[in-house]
Amino acid sequence: MERNVSSLAIVVHSQRYGQLHRKLKLLTVDFGLIDVVSYGARKSVKAVKAEVFVDGQFFLYYNPVKKSYTLSDVQVVATHDEIRSDLGATYAALFFCEMIMKTHGGDSPQQYDLMSKALDMLVSHRMLANRILIQFVWKLIAICGLQSGLERCPICDRLYESNEILSFNAQLSAPCCSDCATLDSAMMLPPGARKYLSVTASMDFVSAVFVALSDTATLRIKNYLLRYAAIVSGGALKTLSGGLLQTEL
Numbered sequence: 001m002e003r004n005v006s007s008l009a010i011v012v013h014s015q016r017y018g019q020l021h022r023k024l025k026l027l028t029v030d031f032g033l034i035d036v037v038s039y040g041a042r043k044s045v046k047a048v049k050a051e052v053f054v055d056g057q058f059f060l061y062y063n064p065v066k067k068s069y070t071l072s073d074v075q076v077v078a079t080h081d082e083i084r085s086d087l088g089a090t091y092a093a094l095f096f097c098e099m100i101m102k103t104h105g106g107d108s109p110q111q112y113d114l115m116s117k118a119l120d121m122l123v124s125h126r127m128l129a130n131r132i133l134i135q136f137v138w139k140l141i142a143i144c145g146l147q148s149g150l151e152r153c154p155i156c157d158r159l160y161e162s163n164e165i166l167s168f169n170a171q172l173s174a175p176c177c178s179d180c181a182t183l184d185s186a187m188m189l190p191p192g193a194r195k196y197l198s199v200t201a202s203m204d205f206v207s208a209v210f211v212a213l214s215d216t217a218t219l220r221i222k223n224y225l226l227r228y229a230a231i232v233s234g235g236a237l238k239t240l241s242g243g244l245l246q247t248e249l
């Protein structure tokens, strides 16, 4: 009855399941976002180790009647364990996981690729955490099909002036001209930040993270995109409630 299936995937959530087991949420390339039960994960030393942030090839049993998955084995590509020893990096990575869970339904291979690279870079380029965060949100907005061009207002179609400060339309979840704005004074996009987001929109994730930004611009753009992330996620994000990602990192 059960079928063996496998996919590249990242563990984005893990919780207790009964006394001995864990229920994982996997962002998979082949099956989207799925729940997988890992039997004996809490006690047995022989149990498959699949903690949050683990990236690898997951081998699963699929029960087509119950439409449920159980974990058989995992070939780890990267544990990303280094992230856990750093509070800021941990918060950033948990924020990525929360965003993935809130916005799922987009293109799974692209989301997996973004998540995999973002976690790798948090390990290899910890100093660039703010830019990794910025580009994670900006690329995820694009994957979800919500990224609008920054050359003209998506509502009235007017070309922006070069020095224009963009406002925001909450219904469309997109920047717009001041005439088309709904009230959200916190979502103001100055010309420098707009140019940066516009230029990096066409770059791949890693190249975009390496584009230099001043500390002041980094902080401003990061806080803009964290608010943007909350809007596209449809409400408050747990990982943003403590304020750590907005200030430290």
Ligand SMILES: [Zn+2]
Binding pocket: 153, 154, 155, 156, 157, 158, 176, 177, 178, 179, 180
């Ligand atoms: Zn407009």
